[in-house]
Amino acid sequence: MDAIVLFDGVCNFCNGAVNWVIEHDKDGYFKFAALQSEIGQELSAKHGIDQSETDSIILVEGEHAYTFSTAALRIAKHLGGAWSWAYAFMIVPRPIRDIFYKLFARNRYRIFGKQDACMMPTPEIRGRFL
DSSP states (O other): OOEEEEEOTTBHHHHHHHHHHHHHOTTOOEEEEETTSHHHHHHHHHTTOOTTTOOSEEEEETTEEEEHHHHHHHHHHTTOGGGGGGGGGGGSOHHHHHHHHHHHHHHHHHHHOBOSSOOOOOTTTGGGBO
């Protein structure tokens, strides 16, 4: 089963994180789509996710969608090696994990900036984008 990572296509940090995941996802488990894209909007609506409240990352695996820190940790779990150890943070109650995640997400534009338009994937990775 492939998984779809929906990400903020204008966020510089998010774009860098997507490129980092692609580099470390040796099995090609993840596909990607910007939250602002048609598929991003359709999947968000299908899973009842309000993009005005969840605007950084969503992981869709099968019929389930994960947000905030849970999405990030589930992504790390599939990267293998030392990165999969981050999944151990799932023992921390979600409300506590999400406080830190949301604090970072709320300030990501100020820290890393943003673009006027969504990133365009290079020809080498274009097949990983929906």
